[in-house]
Structure formats: C-alpha cells, structure tokens
Amino acid sequence: MSAYHPLTESEAIEIARSLKNVFQGAPDNLACREIGDGNLNLVFHISDPASGRSVILKQALPYAKVVGESWPLTLDRARIESEALIQEGKLAPGLVPQVYAYDAELALTIMEDLSDHVIMRRGLMEGGRYPKFADDISTFLAHTLFFTSDLGMNQQEKKLRVRDFINPELCKITEDLIFDDPYTVSVNNNYDAAIEDEAEALRADEELHFEVALLREKFLTQTQSLLHGDLHTGSIFITPESTKVIDPEFAYYGPAGFDIGAVIGNLLLNFASRRGWDKSDSDADDYRQYLLTTIRDTWNQFESKFRALWDEHGVDRLASASAAYRDDYMKRLLQDTFGYAGAKMVRRVVGLAHVADIDRIEDPVRREAAQRLALAIGKSLIKSGRQATSVEQLIDIALTAVAGAKA
C-alpha cells in the first residue's frame, strides 16, 4: 500500500480481505459502508454476508472539521489511539475493542466491530439501564489508571511511556475548550441567549477561576497515569451485558481523576437532562436515582479495586509502606474527580461542543432548565472539590441542585 492518502471503499475492502485473523480465506463479496461522521476520521464497516463476520477500519484524516472550518490535525493521533487501545486491552481485557492491525503510514487501525452495541449517551437518553456498567467501568478505570502509574509499573519504563504519549495537539483542545474558554469571552463558546446571565456569572466568578486554574495546572503538569483523555458517554459502546471503551485519541499521561470525572460528569449531564426525556417528574426522579446509584457504585468499586491492585501489585516501596499516604492518594483522586466532573459539565453547556442529552431537548424551557441545572451542579463540584472526602457529597450536590431548581 502506498503512502498516506484517504482510503477509498474498494481499497478498504482490499485491506480487509487480507485479514486472516478475521475473515476465513479471502471472501469475494465483502460489503462496505463508510459510517464515520467525516469530521475527524473515515470509518469503514466491512462485513462478509456469507460468514456474518465483520470488522471496522478506522483511518485518521489530517484535519478536523470544526464549526465548518478545516483545522489541520496530526495523524500521530492514530498512533496514539492505536497504542492506547492496545495498552488498555492488555490492562482491562474485554473492555475495549480488539485491535487486529495498525498501519502507521496510513494512520489506520483495524478493530473489532461493535455494531451490536449502542453509544451509551444515546442509550441513557432513551432510558436504558446497564446493570454491568459500574462494575465494568470501575474495572477499566482501576486497571488502566493503576497499572500505568508509578504505583503499578516500573518507574523508568513509565517515563518512556510518558514520552510516547506526548500529545500536544489533542491536549490543546482540552486545555482551551474545558479549562479556559468557558470562563472568558471566546469565539469558541456557544450557548443560548437565554442563559447569558449564567455565562456572565462564569466569567465573573473569581473563586471559580481559582479552582479551574488549579485543575488546569494539574492537567498541564501531572503525569500520574495514562488517561483515555475523553471518556464521555459518547466514547462508550454498551449493552446490558457488555461495556466497550472506544476512541482514546486524546490519550496522554495526566491526572487520573480527569478520566473518572469525565465518566461521572457525563452521567450527571444526563441526570440534569431527565425532564427533557422522561414522561413525568416521577419517572425523571426514578431514572436520576438509577444514575446516582451508578455513580456511587462506580466510585466505590473503583476505589476498592484500585486499593486491591495497590495491595497486590504496588511497586513503590515507600508509597505502599505508608497507610496515611495511601488514604491521602485516594482522597486526592476523589477530589480531582469532583473538580474534573464539574469542569466537564460546565464546558458542555457554554463551551464549543455540547452533549445531545441536553441540546436535543426540544422544549426550550426544559432545555434551559437542564442547562441551568447542569451548571449549578458543575460549579458546585468545582468549588467543593478540594474539600471532598466522600462520593456521598457528590450525590448530595446533585440532589440539592435539583431541589433548588424545583423551588
């Protein structure tokens, strides 16, 4: 295959035919659909009608189309995504799509087809319940965040991994869109005129700016663990029996609480949106309880799994020897989780990229109420983060915000 160029469907089929570990023989009649949204990547779904087997070919494009413009973007993100998927697959088997092949020159990853799963954001909007999710995502988080940290891997080898996952372009997106734009006047921001008062309040709140500056600093400087880096509910394929984390192109070494916060913040964005989706207050309250239970279980199971891994596989003598240090480490992970969950919520209401949970609520009154509720929870999480000692405080913040909104 020649040097980089966007693949045609026939080229994609040709590559797929040669995959001995997916298709048996080299079937003649492979079907191909390009199912990417065309923004960042080409995504070819290729299937063999005879055997029923299928595969995904994901190829990075050398630009991002954002707000209608073409924005050059390094193809190195395909390497990072592929290497992160392979790492995550080793550390959390079964919780990411299997990678069959990677072609650096073509920026092409060939992986397991997950068409039988749905995107979790869509599933939550439709009121789906996923009884295995808290267990699965807490395993994913505990294993990937522990075994890539200085607690769980050779510390010299880790430095080489930090080097491999230096990811300036994708990190810049996060730095700008999450940790800067929502707190100032920026052309990147995007919100309804109805909540101009909220946007103004974000720009004027010095206490909030101080806390966001601390979160930003940690995102810029703390190489704690290999992060997924964009672990929202749109990066999770799900069924009631299975959870698959996808799309780690933002992967880099950062603060572990950023990934945990991303999961919880996105569950809370759905929490804030329920009156746009459920038929009654009672149904909304019921689903909110399900979401809060999921959040509580996610944190508690994460903490207990992470501690168990530390007990069994800790490689840092001093860190493992000090019980006070272990407790302090877990407390700081929780505090970071509060802060990053909050920052993720705020940016999804006033920043460039929103979430369908809220944006697709048709009734403008209910949409605005969801936006205000998400902001209230997000700001409270950011401000309370450094004093947090229990996930129950996060639950209280969410319930208090709902009560305040109803008052």
Add this chain to the structure above:
Amino acid sequence: MSAYHPLTESEAIEIARSLKNVFQGAPDNLACREIGDGNLNLVFHISDPASGRSVILKQALPYAKVVGESWPLTLDRARIESEALIQEGKLAPGLVPQVYAYDAELALTIMEDLSDHVIMRRGLMEGGRYPKFADDISTFLAHTLFFTSDLGMNQQEKKLRVRDFINPELCKITEDLIFDDPYTVSVNNNYDAAIEDEAEALRADEELHFEVALLREKFLTQTQSLLHGDLHTGSIFITPESTKVIDPEFAYYGPAGFDIGAVIGNLLLNFASRRGWDKSDSDADDYRQYLLTTIRDTWNQFESKFRALWDEHGVDRLASASAAYRDDYMKRLLQDTFGYAGAKMVRRVVGLAHVADIDRIEDPVRREAAQRLALAIGKSLIKSGRQATSVEQLIDIALTAVAGAKA
C-alpha cells in the same frame, strides 16, 4: 572523527585546535590536562600558552564508578546536559558556562573554561563570602523555572521539551538515593555507627514517611519546569563577582521547588557543619548568620523575580488572571522548597553520597554533632513543609535546631 570511544589527550587537543571560535588560528602547542575524577566523565582542560585562551572538553563515559563498581549509564545524559546548558544559557545569560560545540556521537560538550572560579562547596567550607550569589542564583532559578513552565512558554512546545528531557536513568538515582533508601534498610546507605539511633529513627518515623512519599510522588509526576536536577553547591562555580551553574546532566521536567530546595538544603548542610570549620562558636554563629541571610535573600529575590516575570511574560490567561492562584502557586513553591531542602539534607547524612562540608570534619565529635544537626533541620523542614507560609519559618527551624543542639 569516528564513532564513540573515550578520547585520548592527543585527540582532545586535535578537536580543540579546530575551534575557530575559541583559539585564533590553529595553535601548535596546546597544553592538555585531564582533570575529571574519572567517575562519570573525562574532562580535558586545554589551553594555549601563547594567547592564554583555554577551553573545557567534557566527554561522558558509558558507566559510572560507584562504590568501586562499574554501573552502566546512558551516554544520552551528555545530550541532556548539553541541551540543558544551552537552554539555561539563553534564559539566564552569563550564569552557566558558554557551550562552544556539542558532538552527539562522541557524547562530547566543549565549553567555557571556568578555572578562575572555585567550587562553591569548597569556597563555603573555607569561609568564603559571595555577595553576588543570592542575586545570581535567584535570577538563574526564576528565569529557568519560569520560562520553561506552562506559565512562561507555549504550552504545546513545552510538551515537546518534556519529551526531549525524559531522563529515566538519572532520575532513578535521585528516586532511590533521596526518596527511598534513607528511610529503609538499604545497601546504598552509608553512615557512621555513632548515628545508628538516627538512622533507626528515620526508618521508624511514619509521619516522615508520609511526607517523603508525597515529595517522591511529585518528583515522579509533576512536569512543572525544566530542572537542573542536581543543584547543590558542588554544581556551582563561584567568585565574589561571578556565579556559574554547571553539570545539568540530571535535567528533566519536575517540580520547581526541587531545584530551589537543593540550593537551600546545601547551604543548610554547610550551616550544620560550621563548628567543624570555624575557630570559635562566635565565628560559627557569624558565618551561620551570613548563610541564613543568603538563604533569605535567595528565596525573597527568587519570589519577587518570578512574580515580575509572570506579570510581564505570563502566557496562561487563566493562571495570570487569578490573583488567588498566583499567591497559591508561590506558596506551594515555598512549601516544596522546604520539603526538598529537607530531603536533600537527610540523604547527605545517611544515604550513599555525602557532602564534604560534613564528611571532612576531622574531629569525630564535631562531625557527629554536624550530622545530628543536619538531620534535625532536614526532618523538621520535611515535616513542616506543607504548612509553610514564609521563608522566615525555615530560618527559625535552623536556629531552633542549633539552640536545641547547644542545650
């Protein structure tokens, strides 16, 4: 010149002759002395008797001789040292030796000869006073630590610099010898039997272990600024009129307070040693006051220069916008300085590598008193670090330890 091999004197002379920017023409009669200690590097001093010009050729050896053994060590440290010297020279002109040339294949750096300076550790032991030192070293620290941080440079470019300065082998030396061995039974430790009680106390002190674990974590994970990484008084050439920081082979992106703490911790090691060097208690007290004034000036001038650079050259909108964040950042730098100064002191008494300030005191009673005083100050700095709010508290800790020792 062929691939890597340790240079002979005649090869070193041949290379030096070709340096158009040092020697005029190609002088015939260059004198050469190999002045390295043979442990890590060859160091050739090459001079032209006719013109009086001279130059240093420093070549890394592919091993370190430690406690009699040969310990393989990457030649990449020569690249890191050379690149760090060049960076530091741009950011703090005149405060490091000028680099004339660097040969990657030979792991060879050719630089300014500083034979007219003395090693600061030696100068302090002999009671020298350096009125420009606090001003110079605070400039070096403020400029190198600010302009390599996310506060003072492009944040995407900074990530590439973090990648260039990944330095696993040299970092491991620090991680083991400073942040682990002194707090456990280790073959690397080295101390007089007379202070076995002190060593035992270090191994049993859980409060201390907790604080050291936090300092260790920050050293392992915080890419705040490009550090010198080994900024003790043996890495500083000095005269009353001039200060030159040398030997940044431990350079990597780490917590800024580690460099500031290294300077202050080494001044305090000399502080602890004074009764071994001065003729009377009164002379020792007088020199200690000089050292404490130097420490106070170093911190205060560092803080005011760092803040001034931030005001004028800050590139992080949010970090610069929040006055509370700026104050908090400076407070955390001070707290890290306490902790790392203390950790540096403890390791120099019970760890593998000691300092001449204390080890070369001939009278065993005075040597032991100096060791105990250094440990008392070091432990107190480590334990008080996270509550520190002023450099005066550090001065108080040193004076209180002296008073306690006299009691």
